[in-house]
Amino acid sequence: MTQFLSRRTILFILSLLSLVSGLVAAQDNNESTALLRYADIHKNQVTFVYAGDIYLADINSGDARRLTSDIGFEAFPKFSRDGKRIAFSAEYTGTRQVYVMDIDGSNLKQLTWYNDVGPMPPRGGYDYRILDWSADNKNVLVRANRLPWGERMGQPYWVPVDGGMEQALAVPETGGGMLSPDGTKYVYTPIDREFRTWKRYQGGRAQNVWIYDLQNNTSQQITSHRATDHQPVWVGEDIYFISDRDYRLNLYKYNADGEPTKVTNHDRYDSLWASAGPEAIVYENGGHLWRFDPATKETKQLNIRITTNQENLMAQFKNVSDYIESGDISPDGQRVVLGVRGELFSVPAENGEIRNLSNTPNAREISANWSPNGRFVAYLSDQSGEYEVYIYDIKNKQHKRITEDGHIWRFNPVWSPDSQKLAFSDKNHVLWSVSIDGGKPQKLDQSSTNDIEHYRWSPDSRWLTYSKTENTGFSSIYVYDMNNKKAHKLSTAAYHDYEPVFDDSGQYLLFLSNRDYNLAFSAYEFNYLYVDATRVYAAQLTESTPPLYPYQSDEVQLDKKQDKDQDKNKDKNKDKNKDKNKDKNKDKDNSKKVKVNIDFTGINQRISVLPAAAGNYNGLQTAGDQVFVLKGEDRSQNLLLMSLKKDDKPKNVSKGVNNYRLAAQGEKILVRQGQNLSIIDAKAEQDNNGKKLDLTNLTLKIDPQTEWQQMYTDAWRILRDWFYDPNMHGMDWRAIKDKYQPMVDAATHRSDLDYILGEIAGEMNSGHIYVNSGDMPKVKRQENALLGAEFVKDDSGYFKITHIFAGENWNKDRLSPLTEAGVKAETGDYVLAINGHSTKNVANIYELLEHQANRTVTLTLNNKATQKDSWQAHVKTITSEGQLRYLNWVNERRAMVDKLSNGRIGYVHLPNTAIEGNRELFKQMLPQIGKDALIIDDRYNGGGFIPDRMIELLSRKTLNYWKRRNLDVNSMATPLIAHDGPKVMLTNGLSSSGGDALPYYFRKMNLGKIIGTRTWGGLIGISGNPGLADGGSVIASTFRFMDTEGNWAVENEGVAPDIEVIDRPELIAKGQDPTLERGVEELLKELKTNPRSTIQSPPEPTEF
Incomplete structure (x- = not known):
C-alpha cells in the first residue's frame, strides 16, 4: 500500500552527534x-x-x-x-x-x-x-x-x-x-x-x-x-x-x-x-x-x-506524524503499521505503546503491508544499498530479507491470502511474485507503456489480477495463473478497465471501468466534455456463477406443513448464527479453501454493473459480500459501501476520506481524513463512530546528517530510475554521486542538501529537473499587509497615493482594497494615518502594515495634507499585489494595441498553460472574437499542461453562417467561437514548458508569425515520482518532446521566432513595448493584403 497516506515517500534516520568540550569544528582544523x-x-x-x-x-x-x-x-x-x-x-x-x-x-x-x-x-x-x-x-x-x-x-x-x-x-x-x-x-x-x-x-x-x-x-x-x-x-x-x-x-x-x-x-x-x-x-x-x-x-x-x-546537526526528537507515507491495519483491527520517515511503527488502535519495528538508522523502510494471517509485515528497505523486499515476523521480532537482486526502484509488496507469497512491481514496468520461504522472484509480466501499479490476489492465492496500460492509452485487466504460469487478458480494447479485485467467494472479479459517455455542456458555446465516466463492474468468473442480483419475486406459500417445518428450524438457525463469529480464524481458514475457477470464454458477456451512479471512483476493495469504493476528488472523497447480494443504492461509510485500508478479516477499516487517522467499523454511517489514532507519541530522534546521507542516495536513485533516458544523457551516474558525496558529508543545514541535489540534477543537462525543500528550519510566517496601491512620501510628511491598481473585485484573487464598494480613495489622496498611527512618524508606510494582512485596517484619508475634512476608510488588506500588477500590465498592453490599431486588433495574454492560462484564453478571447486580427502574447508563460486544447481553440475556422430574420448574417456562425482573421504570437525566453509547446503548435498549424525571442526550450516533461524522507523531493523529467518525423525538438533550444525583436530595457522603461508594437505592425500589413472576411446574405429565395 505505497500510497496510503501521501504520494510523497518519507524517511527517518537516527545517528548521534559527538560533542567535544561542547564545540565541534566544522572540518579538521587544518581544512x-x-x-x-x-x-x-x-x-x-x-x-x-x-x-x-x-x-x-x-x-x-x-x-x-x-x-x-x-x-x-x-x-x-x-x-x-x-x-x-x-x-x-x-x-x-x-x-x-x-x-x-x-x-x-x-x-x-x-x-x-x-x-x-x-x-x-x-x-x-x-x-x-x-x-x-x-x-x-x-x-x-x-x-x-x-x-x-x-x-x-x-x-x-x-x-x-x-x-x-x-x-x-x-x-x-x-x-x-x-x-x-x-x-x-x-x-x-x-x-x-x-x-x-x-x-x-x-x-x-x-x-x-x-x-x-x-x-x-x-x-x-x-x-x-x-x-x-x-x-x-x-x-x-x-x-x-x-x-x-x-x-x-x-x-x-x-x-x-x-x-x-x-x-x-x-x-x-x-x-x-x-x-x-x-x-x-x-x-x-x-x-x-x-x-x-x-x-x-x-x-x-x-x-x-x-x-x-x-546546532543544526544536533539529533532531535520530533513528532513525525506529518511524515506518514504508508500504512496498513492488522487483520483484527487492533493495530496499525505505519511507514513514517523511513521507519516502521506499530500503533495501537486504542491502548498500548507505539513500537518502532525497524530501527534502521542508515536505511529507509517504505510500503508497509500486514499479512492476512497477522504474523508478518512486508515492506521495502534499502539496507542493502537498493530497495529489497523484507518481512518482519511479529511473533519472533525478526526481519527477513526476501529478495537479493535489487537494482531498480520497487513498488508495494502485496500479500497472497495464504500469507505465503508477495507480488510486487518495479520501475522497469515488471510484475513479480516471490515466496517468503525463499527462491528467486518470478517474472509474471512486463508493460511497454507504463508502470504496473495495481495487483491483487484471488482468495485461493492461485491467480493474480492486475491492470496494464495498452498502446491506446486504455488500461486492460489481466489475470496470471500461478499454476500454469500464464497471463490471460480479460478486457477488450474498447474500454478503460482498471483496479481489478476478486471478491472473497472467488466467484466475481470486480473492477472499475470508464464506459459512460456523459456530456457536460459549456455555458459559453456549443461544446462539451465527457465527465463521470466510471462505474463499478463485476464479471462472473464461470458460466455457473450465479448472476448478481438474480430475479426475485414474493409469492404466497401454499404448503402450511412446510411452513411449520421452516418455523421449527428458525431456532436452530439462530443458534448457528450465534456461533458464526466465535472463531474468526476458523472462518479465515475456511475462506482459504475457496477454489477459484475462471472460464475465459465469453467472460466479457458476463459483466454486470453495481448500483452506483457513474462518477469518479477509485480505491476498490471487497470484504465478504461487501464492496467498498471511494467517490469524488482526491481531497474530498466519500467512502461508499455496496452489497453483492442486494441491489441497493450505495451507502455512505465516511465522508472526507483521503484514503483507506480494509482489514483482512473485513470488519475494520483504517481511514485517513485530512491529518487524522481513524479506525472505523466496516459498516455504513461511521462518520462519528471512529477511533482516532493517538499519534502524540509518534516521535523519533532524528540525526540530520545521517538522514541527509540516505536522502542523497535516494535522490540519486530516483533520478536514475525515473529519468526518461536510461543512459542519463551520457553521464557516468555513479561517478556523479561520488563527485558530490564530499559536499553531503560537509552539509550543516537542510538548504545545503537542496543545493547539492540541484548540482547533481543539473549534471543531466535537462529541463524540468527540480528540487523541493523538505524539513527546513522555519520561522512562523506572519504576513504583512498590502493595499493594492503605490505611495510616495510627500513634503508634508504624509504619504500620497500615486497609483491604485484596478482589480476585479468579484474575483477573490484580484481584490483591490482601495476600489472596493464603500471605500472612498483616489489617486492623489493622502494617507494621514493607519489604525490611528500618523504616517508622519514613519519613513516607510508599510511599517504601519506589519502583520496586518487579511485584516481590516482603518485609513485616515484626505485629498489634501491636513486633518481637516479628512475621512476614514475601513479596508480589508491583502498579502500580495501580484495579480493586480499582472492585470494592470495586461490592460496596458490591450490599450496599447487598441490605440495603435484603431481598435482593429485584439490582445490576449496567456500567463501559463495550466488552469489559469486556459481560463484566461477563453475569458480574453470571447469579447475580442469580432476583432479583425489577434495578438496572442505568450511572453512570460509559465507553462503547465500540454496546450493542445488551447491551440485547438486558436486554430478554429468558421465552417458556415446562419441567416436569421432581420439579423446580421455574420452574427451566427458555426462554430460560435472561431477567429478567421490573421494572428501573431509573441514570445520571449520566459515562454516556458507549455509556453514552449504553444508557439511550436502555433507554427505547426500555420496560424501566423512568431515575433520576439527564442523560448525557454524545456520540453522534457514530468509525471511524478516518489519523494524524499523528510517531505522534500527531486523531480525527474520522464518524457521528451519529439516532432512528427521522430526527431528531438525544442529541448535546450527553444522555439525560434520568425521575426526577432529584442525588448531593449530603455524602451521598456519609457513605457514602450517593441515586440508588441512589431506585432501590431505586422498584423496591420497583413490586414491590407488579407483582410478578415465577412459575408453578405444572398438574395431571399423566391422559389424552391
Missing part, C-alpha cells in the same frame, strides 16, 4: 570549512552564509565568527562600499526583509516592510536579494520580486539606509548585477537563472550581460553567446562574469574589442555566485570559496575555518 555560500569580499575580509547564518572572516588568518543567529535563513550579505556595514535579507519578523548591520554584528536595522513573496522552491531563490550598495553608502541595491509575471522575477530597487520608501530603478527586470565604481552604470543580466538546476543550458533563457547607463537611460548588450553568461561584477574599470561557454562555469573578463578572456580554469565543478570588492572577486567552486585577484591574475582557495556547536 577549509566547506559550503560557505553567497559570499562577498572587501579587501582582506569576506562575509558569507554558513548553516543559514551570516559570518565574517579574515582572509589572512582564516578565522571566522558568526554575526547572526536565527532559525530563519539569512541570505546575500553585501559589504558597503566603505566596508563598514553589511546588508542582508532575513526572516526575523515572519517575512523576508532587508536589514543592515555594522560589520561586528551590532546596530541591526530593518529597512523594508513590503510583504515578500514568501518561501519559494530552491529554483526560485529568494526575494529581496542584495545586489550592491550605492557609491555614497546611502542606499542598498536590492532585487525585489514585484513584477507582474510571477513571484520569481524581480526588478532592482534602491533601499535608503536611513529609512524611506524603496525606489525602482529604470531597469525593468534583472538577475544578478552590480554597479560601476562611480554608481552611474549597472552591469547585469536581464534574466535571472542563477538558482536553476540546469547546467550547460542553451535555450532562450540563456543569460547575456548588459550595461545600463542610469544617467542617460541607455543600454548595451555586451555578450551574446548561446551559453550562459551571468553574475557580472565590476572591479575598477573591468567587468568580469561567469560563463559555461567552455562547458564548466568559469570566470571570464569582458573585452570590448574581442572575445572574453577566461581567467579561471576549474574543470571539475562549476563556479558560482561571483561577487566583487574593490580589489578582488570571491566565488564558490566545489563547495569552497575562491579568490581571484585581477591585478596578479592569481586564483586561490580560501582557507576559512569555522568552529561552532553545530
Whole structure:
C-alpha cells in the first residue's frame, strides 16, 4: 500500500552527534570549512552564509565568527562600499526583509516592510536579494520580486539606509548585477537563472550581460553567446562574469574589442555566485570559496575555518506524524503499521505503546503491508544499498530479507491470502511474485507503456489480477495463473478497465471501468466534455456463477406443513448464527479453501454493473459480500459501501476520506481524513463512530546528517530510475554521486542538501529537473499587509497615493482594497494615518502594515495634507499585489494595441498553460472574437499542461453562417467561437514548458508569425515520482518532446521566432513595448493584403 497516506515517500534516520568540550569544528582544523555560500569580499575580509547564518572572516588568518543567529535563513550579505556595514535579507519578523548591520554584528536595522513573496522552491531563490550598495553608502541595491509575471522575477530597487520608501530603478527586470565604481552604470543580466538546476543550458533563457547607463537611460548588450553568461561584477574599470561557454562555469573578463578572456580554469565543478570588492572577486567552486585577484591574475582557495556547536546537526526528537507515507491495519483491527520517515511503527488502535519495528538508522523502510494471517509485515528497505523486499515476523521480532537482486526502484509488496507469497512491481514496468520461504522472484509480466501499479490476489492465492496500460492509452485487466504460469487478458480494447479485485467467494472479479459517455455542456458555446465516466463492474468468473442480483419475486406459500417445518428450524438457525463469529480464524481458514475457477470464454458477456451512479471512483476493495469504493476528488472523497447480494443504492461509510485500508478479516477499516487517522467499523454511517489514532507519541530522534546521507542516495536513485533516458544523457551516474558525496558529508543545514541535489540534477543537462525543500528550519510566517496601491512620501510628511491598481473585485484573487464598494480613495489622496498611527512618524508606510494582512485596517484619508475634512476608510488588506500588477500590465498592453490599431486588433495574454492560462484564453478571447486580427502574447508563460486544447481553440475556422430574420448574417456562425482573421504570437525566453509547446503548435498549424525571442526550450516533461524522507523531493523529467518525423525538438533550444525583436530595457522603461508594437505592425500589413472576411446574405429565395 505505497500510497496510503501521501504520494510523497518519507524517511527517518537516527545517528548521534559527538560533542567535544561542547564545540565541534566544522572540518579538521587544518581544512577549509566547506559550503560557505553567497559570499562577498572587501579587501582582506569576506562575509558569507554558513548553516543559514551570516559570518565574517579574515582572509589572512582564516578565522571566522558568526554575526547572526536565527532559525530563519539569512541570505546575500553585501559589504558597503566603505566596508563598514553589511546588508542582508532575513526572516526575523515572519517575512523576508532587508536589514543592515555594522560589520561586528551590532546596530541591526530593518529597512523594508513590503510583504515578500514568501518561501519559494530552491529554483526560485529568494526575494529581496542584495545586489550592491550605492557609491555614497546611502542606499542598498536590492532585487525585489514585484513584477507582474510571477513571484520569481524581480526588478532592482534602491533601499535608503536611513529609512524611506524603496525606489525602482529604470531597469525593468534583472538577475544578478552590480554597479560601476562611480554608481552611474549597472552591469547585469536581464534574466535571472542563477538558482536553476540546469547546467550547460542553451535555450532562450540563456543569460547575456548588459550595461545600463542610469544617467542617460541607455543600454548595451555586451555578450551574446548561446551559453550562459551571468553574475557580472565590476572591479575598477573591468567587468568580469561567469560563463559555461567552455562547458564548466568559469570566470571570464569582458573585452570590448574581442572575445572574453577566461581567467579561471576549474574543470571539475562549476563556479558560482561571483561577487566583487574593490580589489578582488570571491566565488564558490566545489563547495569552497575562491579568490581571484585581477591585478596578479592569481586564483586561490580560501582557507576559512569555522568552529561552532553545530546546532543544526544536533539529533532531535520530533513528532513525525506529518511524515506518514504508508500504512496498513492488522487483520483484527487492533493495530496499525505505519511507514513514517523511513521507519516502521506499530500503533495501537486504542491502548498500548507505539513500537518502532525497524530501527534502521542508515536505511529507509517504505510500503508497509500486514499479512492476512497477522504474523508478518512486508515492506521495502534499502539496507542493502537498493530497495529489497523484507518481512518482519511479529511473533519472533525478526526481519527477513526476501529478495537479493535489487537494482531498480520497487513498488508495494502485496500479500497472497495464504500469507505465503508477495507480488510486487518495479520501475522497469515488471510484475513479480516471490515466496517468503525463499527462491528467486518470478517474472509474471512486463508493460511497454507504463508502470504496473495495481495487483491483487484471488482468495485461493492461485491467480493474480492486475491492470496494464495498452498502446491506446486504455488500461486492460489481466489475470496470471500461478499454476500454469500464464497471463490471460480479460478486457477488450474498447474500454478503460482498471483496479481489478476478486471478491472473497472467488466467484466475481470486480473492477472499475470508464464506459459512460456523459456530456457536460459549456455555458459559453456549443461544446462539451465527457465527465463521470466510471462505474463499478463485476464479471462472473464461470458460466455457473450465479448472476448478481438474480430475479426475485414474493409469492404466497401454499404448503402450511412446510411452513411449520421452516418455523421449527428458525431456532436452530439462530443458534448457528450465534456461533458464526466465535472463531474468526476458523472462518479465515475456511475462506482459504475457496477454489477459484475462471472460464475465459465469453467472460466479457458476463459483466454486470453495481448500483452506483457513474462518477469518479477509485480505491476498490471487497470484504465478504461487501464492496467498498471511494467517490469524488482526491481531497474530498466519500467512502461508499455496496452489497453483492442486494441491489441497493450505495451507502455512505465516511465522508472526507483521503484514503483507506480494509482489514483482512473485513470488519475494520483504517481511514485517513485530512491529518487524522481513524479506525472505523466496516459498516455504513461511521462518520462519528471512529477511533482516532493517538499519534502524540509518534516521535523519533532524528540525526540530520545521517538522514541527509540516505536522502542523497535516494535522490540519486530516483533520478536514475525515473529519468526518461536510461543512459542519463551520457553521464557516468555513479561517478556523479561520488563527485558530490564530499559536499553531503560537509552539509550543516537542510538548504545545503537542496543545493547539492540541484548540482547533481543539473549534471543531466535537462529541463524540468527540480528540487523541493523538505524539513527546513522555519520561522512562523506572519504576513504583512498590502493595499493594492503605490505611495510616495510627500513634503508634508504624509504619504500620497500615486497609483491604485484596478482589480476585479468579484474575483477573490484580484481584490483591490482601495476600489472596493464603500471605500472612498483616489489617486492623489493622502494617507494621514493607519489604525490611528500618523504616517508622519514613519519613513516607510508599510511599517504601519506589519502583520496586518487579511485584516481590516482603518485609513485616515484626505485629498489634501491636513486633518481637516479628512475621512476614514475601513479596508480589508491583502498579502500580495501580484495579480493586480499582472492585470494592470495586461490592460496596458490591450490599450496599447487598441490605440495603435484603431481598435482593429485584439490582445490576449496567456500567463501559463495550466488552469489559469486556459481560463484566461477563453475569458480574453470571447469579447475580442469580432476583432479583425489577434495578438496572442505568450511572453512570460509559465507553462503547465500540454496546450493542445488551447491551440485547438486558436486554430478554429468558421465552417458556415446562419441567416436569421432581420439579423446580421455574420452574427451566427458555426462554430460560435472561431477567429478567421490573421494572428501573431509573441514570445520571449520566459515562454516556458507549455509556453514552449504553444508557439511550436502555433507554427505547426500555420496560424501566423512568431515575433520576439527564442523560448525557454524545456520540453522534457514530468509525471511524478516518489519523494524524499523528510517531505522534500527531486523531480525527474520522464518524457521528451519529439516532432512528427521522430526527431528531438525544442529541448535546450527553444522555439525560434520568425521575426526577432529584442525588448531593449530603455524602451521598456519609457513605457514602450517593441515586440508588441512589431506585432501590431505586422498584423496591420497583413490586414491590407488579407483582410478578415465577412459575408453578405444572398438574395431571399423566391422559389424552391
